[in-house]
Amino acid sequence: MAKAKAKAKTVTLEKLNLLAVRNVRAAYDALAPQYAVARAVIEARTRAGLSQAELARRMETSQSYIARLESGRTLPSMRTFLRVAKATRTRPRFVLEAV
Numbered sequence: 001m002a003k004a005k006a007k008a009k010t011v012t013l014e015k016l017n018l019l020a021v022r023n024v025r026a027a028y029d030a031l032a033p034q035y036a037v038a039r040a041v042i043e044a045r046t047r048a049g050l051s052q053a054e055l056a057r058r059m060e061t062s063q064s065y066i067a068r069l070e071s072g073r074t075l076p077s078m079r080t081f082l083r084v085a086k087a088t089r090t091r092p093r094f095v096l097e098a099v
Contacts, residue, residue, distance in 0.1 A: 031072070038072040041084055045070075048088040058087035 052066040068074035085092040
């Protein structure tokens with residue numbers, strides 16, 4: 001009889017209390033804008049009902065590039081961000097907030 005696979009557990013930085021370490025928190029906070037851009041791309045794509053491959057086709061790029069944008073490993077240029085907006089039929093909105 002085969003063993004059932006164990007469910008993977010998600011370990012977050014909060015669970016490990018790593019965000020309480022000053023330099024870890026600073027590095028985490030420094031990446032926040034980068035991940036906000038990635039989330040915006042993901043949200044626009046999913047609201048448009050597109051797969052990464054479909055978005056890539058509309059933007060005339062590769063699916064792997066879309067994956068890098070959505071992972072936060074690659075930041076889009078303004079031109080690319082506007083292409084994402086056009087491909088997802090959304091309007092870009094940029095906000096600078098006081099800190």
